[in-house]
Amino acid sequence: MSLIELTERLNQPKSSTYRILLTLENRGFIARSDEDGKYCLGYKQLMLTRKLLERNNLRAAAWQEMKRLSELFGDTVNLGVLAEGSVLYVEIIESNHALRMTDTVGSKAPVHATAIGKAIAAHLPQGELDALLDGCEYEALTERTIRSREPFLDELAKVRKAGYAFDNQEVVEGACCVAAAVFNMFGHVAGAISVSGPVHRYQPDKAPEIAAQVAASAKAVSRKLGFAEGN
Amino acid sequence: MSMDASRYTIQAVDKALDLMELLADEGSMSLIELWSCWPMKDR
Numbered sequence: 700m701s702l703i704e705l706t707e708r709l710n711q712p713k714s715s716t717y718r719i720l721l722t723l724e725n726r727g728f729i730a731r732s733d734e735d736g737k738y739c740l741g742y743k744q745l746m747l748t749r750k751l752l753e754r755n756n757l758r759a760a761a762w763q764e765m766k767r768l769s770e771l772f773g774d775t776v777n778l779g780v781l782a783e784g785s786v787l788y789v790e791i792i793e794s795n796h797a798l799r800m801t802d803t804v805g806s807k808a809p810v811h812a813t814a815i816g817k818a819i820a821a822h823l824p825q826g827e828l829d830a831l832l833d834g835c836e837y838e839a840l841t842e843r844t845i846r847s848r849e850p851f852l853d854e855l856a857k858v859r860k861a862g863y864a865f866d867n868q869e870v871v872e873g874a875c876c877v878a879a880a881v882f883n884m885f886g887h888v889a890g891a892i893s894v895s896g897p898v899h900r901y902q903p904d905k906a907p908e909i910a911a912q913v914a915a916s917a918k919a920v921s922r923k924l925g926f927a928e929g930n
Numbered sequence: 931m932s933m934d935a936s937r938y939t940i941q942a943v944d945k946a947l948d949l950m951e952l953l954a955d956e957g958s959m960s961l962i963e964l965w966s967c968w969p970m971k972d973r
Contacts, residue, residue: 715936722943747954 701737757881757889758790760923764916765792765892771912774896775801777876779815780889781823782807784834786816794896808870811837811851812844814878817864818891818917821855822880828855844869863910863917864891868898875901877910879917884925892917 702720706713720738723729727743758778765776769792778790785807793801802808810816810831820828837846845851858864866876878893894913901909918928945968952967953959 715939718936718940719943722940723947726944726947728947743951747950750954750957 700739701735705738757920757924761790761881761890761892761920764919765790768892768894768912768916769794772894772896772900772909774894774900774909777802777815777878777893777895779808779813779819779878779891779893781810781816781819781831784810784831786810786813786819789890796896809835809838809840811835812840812866812869813893814864814866814876814895815891815893817854817858817866818878818880818893819888820851821858821864822882822888824887840870841868841872843867861910863914865906865910866895867901873898875906877901877906877913879910879914881917881924882921882926884927886926889921889924892920 700708702713702717705720706716709716720729724731724738724741727741729738730741731737732739757780761778765778768776773795775794776792777788779786779788781787786809788802788804788806788808791802791804808816810820820831823831832848832851835848835851837848837851838844839846845854863877863879866874866878868874870876874895875898876893876895878891880888880891883889892913894909949964952964
């Protein structure tokens with residue numbers, strides 16, 4: 700934009716607009732185009748953005764919410780991303796209950812059976828989802844595991860509608876998990892956060908509250924990553 | 931805008947940019963930590 704355009708849009712005197720622009724330009728926050736001399740964002744903005752992006756990674760953004768869920772329910776809290784067609788656990792806070800679900804950071808789990816896998820898959824762009832499901836073997840881990848594409852697509856539709864995903868003893872008999880997707884600043888699914896534990900703690904009287912809290916945490920983490928709802 | 935007001939505006943812009951660069955370098959800082967970076971007259 701030119702100085703005149705900026706002055707009009709900001710509705711303030713040309714002299715003070717110019718002084719502010721000069722200060723911003725001297726500090727590298729704005730620059731002038733070589734072609735027409737108009738003002739545009741400067742390299743310093745890029746440097747600040749880069750530092751922000753470096754720090755604002757998924758694990759750092761999710762940590763406080765993971766701790767909150769851990770303190771609230773006492774069950775294992777997991778953070779997972781999609782990697783090479785599987786769920787990769789990138790952070791875990793273990794349950795303090797004697798009877799608990801345990802996984803290790805860096806371990807992988809199948810997308811079609813886990814709540815994290817469903818939560819992520821439900822929000823993938825169509826092309827990525829197709830590619831993911833083309834490579835899915837739908838291994839039957841328990842009697843409840845979804846074993847083919849069509850029922851899995853039906854399940855993903857339910858996940859999108861509910862805002863969270865549920866694994867009802869589909870990976871391990873007797874174990875349940877609730878997950879919700881986390882989105883980045885571009886609106887792409889970045890991963891999912893989940894709470895998992897033994898089935899008796901996920902009965903119909905308890906599960907909705909856990910699901911609501913997991914969904915709230917996922918939203919909070921998404922906001923930290925720069926996701927604005929509706930974008 | 932008077933010369934004084936203009937000068938203060940520029941100082942404020944300068945300080946705001948200092949603040950952004952400081953936060954970019956440090957990641958996060960408390961208000962007390964930020965205060966300690968500025969002389970009393972500029973707070």
